[in-house]
Amino acid sequence: MTDFTELYERLKQEQKNLNSEIQRLKAEEKSADEQREGSPFGKREEGATEAFEMEKRMALVRRLTDALAEVEHALKKYEAGTYNICDLCGQPIEPARLEALPQASLCLKCKLLQAKDARSRTLR
Numbered sequence: 001m002t003d004f005t006e007l008y009e010r011l012k013q014e015q016k017n018l019n020s021e022i023q024r025l026k027a028e029e030k031s032a033d034e035q036r037e038g039s040p041f042g043k044r045e046e047g048a049t050e051a052f053e054m055e056k057r058m059a060l061v062r063r064l065t066d067a068l069a070e071v072e073h074a075l076k077k078y079e080a081g082t083y084n085i086c087d088l089c090g091q092p093i094e095p096a097r098l099e100a101l102p103q104a105s106l107c108l109k110c111k112l113l114q115a116k117d118a119r120s121r122t123l124r
């Protein structure tokens with residue numbers, strides 16, 4: 001049995017970083033809200049820039065939230081004793097892959113299959 005304590009510590013740290021980053025962005029959003037007094041439409045140009053900034057921030061929050069969910073999923077797997085087991089095929093995930101991406105929940109083969117699948121579904 002390989003010792004994953006170090007990877008677990010890295011995941012814990014990552015979880016903390018992501019949480020505080022999300023909190024920071026949400027606080028920023030809140031203060032932007034407070035500055036937006038009077039008519040929400042204000043000057044047209046300003047509104048557009050603001051909407052763009054908000055859009056960007058929301059996309060970032062979404063990405064960080066997704067990343068956090070992956071990290072927390074990996075932490076749960078660690079606690080359940082299935083940390084290095086692929087969610088799809090049940091085979092061990094390559095140690096080098098976990099070393100590079102401690103929150104990986106799929107082995108490389110399944111990950112590649114999934115990526116291919118997602119691409120063909122979106123038809124891009």
Ligand SMILES: [Zn+2]
Binds near residue numbers: 086106107
């Ligand atoms: Zn797999």
